[in-house]
Amino acid sequence: MTEHDEFEDRLRRALRDRPEPESGINLAAEAMRRGREREAAALRWARWRRRGRWLNVAAAILIIGILAVALWRSPAQETAAGSAEVAWADETEEMAETEWLSDEGAMLEICGVLALGMLLFSAVELSLGEPRRWDWALAN
């Protein structure tokens, strides 16, 4: 027997007899409890995600609606309010330090892009079908 084999044999004998650590709890029962708890939490999360998608669609439709009303009303208001409206606009423009905030068109564009983005996101999410159950085991 070579020195290498002797050393390996020495290791094997010592480690084979090494006492295994003990656990003070019922591991199987505890693991099953935790596993089921997490799966229930994952299902709850999936339900919220599903609700969240429809909320997203509703919010986007609401924004588009507000935008449509704003666009429809603004030319009419301008005609009706006449010079008073123009004076008010001039005053606002003078007071506003940042020009873009007073620019209604830019604001409407930003809202439009936001609403379209939300709708697009919802459409993609909904086309993926039912949300997949959160696989926490894989994440581990």
Next chain:
Amino acid sequence: MSETEQGTPDLERLRRRDAGAFTWLVNEHRALVLSLGRSLGLSGADLDDAAAEAFAAVYGALPGFEGRSQLRTWVYRIAHRTMVKHRRGLKRKRLGALPEEMADPGGPSPAAEAAASEEQRRIWAAVDRLGQREAAAIELHYQRGWSVEEIADAMECPTGTVKTLLFRGRERLRELLSDMERSHDRA
């Protein structure tokens, strides 16, 4: 996976997470998972908690087990990932605030220490001082008799890496043991 031994549940029962089959799985791999936790420096309630987390992860992943690798190497892989993550969380919470020497190395119990021979105690202490991956490879190979291929599958690395870990581990153990013997002789 060969399921020929008596009392071993078939793959389908394991996948369905039948309570009996899962209890069998836990009993069969309890020592492996607890030893892994010990080699990661966990002990006492932390070890119990980490082992429960590891088996909970196995429970969650069982429906996806296809039997392409051996059950024990698959369980080891999941347990390793879970326990490393768990230990990181513990360190952040607690161990980080303690000096290194106060962290429990998770060695054998005093009763086991007393029953063991001087030679065994020295080897166990030396193994506990190895790096985590080297200690794991040494324990799986010499304590549990796993082949290099099985260890590579469990540790998710090439067989060459396992051979290197075993070689380095043996060399380091040789050094540690001779140091220990020298200091023992001097005393």
